Amino acid sequence: MPTFFFVAISIVCCFLLTRLPGLTFFIAILWGVSLIGSALYLDKKRLILLYSINLVVLYVLAGVSSFFFYLSFFGLAGIVMGLLVLENKGYYEVQKWGIIASVIGVSVFIFIAYFGAADLGMEQLEQQAQSYIGESIQDLEAKGMFEIYAKRGITKADFEEKMYSFAAVILKHIPAFYYLQSILVTFTMLLFASWVSLKRDFGRLKKRPFSQEVMPWQLVWVMIAGLLLWLIGRSEMSLIYYAGSNMIAILVPITMYFGLAALIFKLREQKTSRAKWIIIPLIVLGIIFPISVIIFLSIFGLFDALLDYRKLRINE
Numbered sequence: 001m002p003t004f005f006f007v008a009i010s011i012v013c014c015f016l017l018t019r020l021p022g023l024t025f026f027i028a029i030l031w032g033v034s035l036i037g038s039a040l041y042l043d044k045k046r047l048i049l050l051y052s053i054n055l056v057v058l059y060v061l062a063g064v065s066s067f068f069f070y071l072s073f074f075g076l077a078g079i080v081m082g083l084l085v086l087e088n089k090g091y092y093e094v095q096k097w098g099i100i101a102s103v104i105g106v107s108v109f110i111f112i113a114y115f116g117a118a119d120l121g122m123e124q125l126e127q128q129a130q131s132y133i134g135e136s137i138q139d140l141e142a143k144g145m146f147e148i149y150a151k152r153g154i155t156k157a158d159f160e161e162k163m164y165s166f167a168a169v170i171l172k173h174i175p176a177f178y179y180l181q182s183i184l185v186t187f188t189m190l191l192f193a194s195w196v197s198l199k200r201d202f203g204r205l206k207k208r209p210f211s212q213e214v215m216p217w218q219l220v221w222v223m224i225a226g227l228l229l230w231l232i233g234r235s236e237m238s239l240i241y242y243a244g245s246n247m248i249a250i251l252v253p254i255t256m257y258f259g260l261a262a263l264i265f266k267l268r269e270q271k272t273s274r275a276k277w278i279i280i281p282l283i284v285l286g287i288i289f290p291i292s293v294i295i296f297l298s299i300f301g302l303f304d305a306l307l308d309y310r311k312l313r314i315n316e
Contacts, residue, residue, distance in 0.1 A: 006038040018061040028074040032189025035078035039085035072105035077186040102182040172242045176249035211265040215258035215305040259301030
């Protein structure tokens with residue numbers, strides 16, 4: 001029964017991935033949960049058979065290019081984490097190798113997309129973006145929007161320049177969006193699989209409370225490397241600059257997550273009345289100066305990883 005159930009669920013997910021691209025993020029999470037959750041019920045032979053069936057079905061439904069995308073971004077991490085769960089590895093060991101698998105998969109995809117595949121290359125992305133902006137500008141002009149903008153001192157030429165510049169910056173940071181999407185899906189699929197494990201009382205995939213989450217200290221040095229590349233290439237806006245800015249863009253949400261965990265831990269140590277006087281100003285600052293709060297949480301997460309403010313690594 002479990003074998004048939006997981007085969008059916010995972011195949012349905014593969015079908016939906018290829019038919020509902022707008023919901024890829026959510027369907028990929030469900031697919032990953034089925035791949036990881038199946039390892040809680042099946043033995044090694046049946047698990048490998050399940051994964052093989054999934055890959056064949058996805059290849060038939062999606063074709064070569066889309067199959068490679070789904071496998072690189074989501075499938076590889078789900079399969080790796082499922083095999084580690086089968087070996088009874090802990091939550092954070094599974095998470096670590098799942099994220100490493102997702103980073104490797106996306107890296108291979110990006111390399112081929114930017115330097116190899118003609119239908120996925122950077123030039124095609126730029127052409128599509130320019131075409132879309134050109135059509136949008138024509139629509140705005142037809143609706144008379146530039147007459148309104150002109151009254152505010154914004155000419156059509158200025159608007160076009162800003163739009164194309166903004167699109168160029170976004171395109172340069174597509175790798176960061178790719179990595180963040182894959183990492184977030186990997187993180188979430190394991191989180192839900194952990195919830196299923198606890199509900200079924202398997203006693204596996206136990207996760208620490210959010211306030212006790214600690215960022216791996218190695219990521220601090222990745223952030224430092226990104227900042228160095230960003231500073232070195234800033235004068236010429238070279239490939240080095242964008243490599244650094246992409247690394248920073250990937251790590252900022254991660255450091256914010258762990259910074260928020262450390263902050264909540266510290267607030268819980270305070271008296272209730274004192275904590276309120278800290279939380280309220282932070283909420284107000286977050287609304288008025290969101291960038292400042294982002295920087296604060298990121299820095300707090302970075303220093304917590306290095307200095308262990310919460311003393312959670314003493315035993316280690």
